Amino acid sequence: MIFEALLLGLSSGTYCIIGCAPIAIPVFFSESMNRKKNLISGLLFFAGRLAGYLIFGAVMGALGAFTASYLDPALKRTLSNYAYIIVGLLLIASGLMYNFPRLKFCTKIKKIYKFEAWALIYGLLTGLSFCPPFFAAAARVYGGADSINGILYFLAFFLGTSLYFLPLFGIHLIKKHAQNFMLIARIVVLLMGVYFFLFLGIFNAL
């Protein structure tokens, strides 16, 4: 079963990229990076994703078949909408801070903003981004009705999907036009925030 989870992660990792890359790419590019910072932030992002997977795996495993009745499409959509709204708000906050650092609101954000910590939160939220392979893994786990089993299954699933995120550790290697990349990524963070919050979150909930 663990091997199956690993294979599921490896085979469906491209779908995970579809769900996670739109958040991870602009967020990581918007910070100036050195090798050490890139490594720490990347690991924290991974740790966040792992935490998201393990929490969900444990809950699904513990609740077992009970959750099956709740995983109807309407609930999935509602959960996704909330996740999008939260991610959107966080992205808007960081986007505003990057692009309009002199605003009073932004100076307040800056005080509580620490990129490494936010990388962890983004990792956690992208881990819970409810993409199709994530639900496939969840469907297997709630059949098992066992927390430990659920955690192990999602751990293997995480390892399989993580292969596709390794390029995140190479962002510091981009030296040519790095300033322009950063400028563009900071605008993208804000645009993505508005898109997640309004278009995917609020408008879908209407």
Place this chain on the structure above:
Amino acid sequence: MQALSNLLKRDPRTKLSITSTVILTVLMALNVHFFHLGSSLQDKDIISTIAGWIMFLFLVTVFFLLLYTGNISKYRRIFFVASALLFFPAFIAGMYETFGHMYLTEENLIENTASYCHIVTPMVILPYVFTKTIIFPARIFSSAASIYGMLIIWLLATLVSGKGFCSWICFYGGWDDGISGIRKKPLLKIDPENKKIRYFGFAMLAFVVLASLITLTVMYCEWLCPFKLITEYTQVINLKSFIAFAIFVLTFFGLVVVLPLITKKRFQCLTFCPFGAFQSLLDKLSLYRVRIDTEKCTQCLRCISVCPTLALSKEIILGKKTKPHITCTKCGECFKACSQGAIGYAFAHFEKYKKNPFEKIISKLENHPTLIKKIVKKIVFTVKELLSPQSLFIFSSYTLGMIIMSAFARSTVHRTINLIVNGSFLFQ
């Protein structure tokens, strides 16, 4: 008389000789005949034939004037704006004739009957790589605006013109290009050094590509495209579609009309069009570039203020760099502004070969009798002109723009004459 003399006023820095102009115009006339006139001559409908002749004369005359006068920016703009203005009436009429209305219903989308628009190209690539599906609801083959047909033209245009697509070929770009050229001086000055404005288009590109990837829909078309207003608008049936419609109105009037008018900058193309930024990234593949001759340049900085896409800045000119920023659309506005003729078209890949073979031939002629020398010199000069990057770039970009125009321009002219004569813009 004064107007005619203005029309024919030649720019010594960029004009071609009459011999080269005539040769290239004859070649262009053959191209235009094939794409715009050929089928209409076989048509029994006299109005269709007249429409074909109008397009033929218009396109050949503008091309002749472009080369003869050397006023690249002026005649390119006439050609480019005409393309934009002739596109939407034919498109809307086609929508009414095919669907009975100017919007696409759910059924139309399921049947993949939308016309493929080149702007969505960067948005369909990644979803295709990951899911093996094309997320735009158009036919793969079997129509002029099919995915296959448009991608072939785009690929050709990218290899030849690169970012020049945005000033010579795109049938939307003529809107903000034309409007940005209306006023003589801007009401609102945009700082050419402003990097946020210059690179905003790239942020838009990254944003719409990533957003399309996460939703597997062409989100730019669904929510943002300013040209929805003049092509296939969204039918307002609920709050969501009302919001989308409001965004289309705002982006069209804001980015395509108001901002270009008051700033003289091509705001929609520069900051909002994801395809424009995509073409900038692919410009390295193209055969031609705009180059600055740093030896001729006197650093007067006049070129900086006229560039409609912030492709020239103090960093480039005072830093004695030979290449403009990647937002350069090869429109030729800076050629006109440069009194020294220091800016012009160049080949992208033959810069190393500085030795000009034509100069060598001319120098070898020194000992020949005067008449032979004169004739050979003239021939060599003409061949040199015909094979210059300026002639080749203009000829190929104009040809590609003209081919795109053939899909709709004659139809609009035909319909307009039909409206005047028979009182109907629609054929059915």
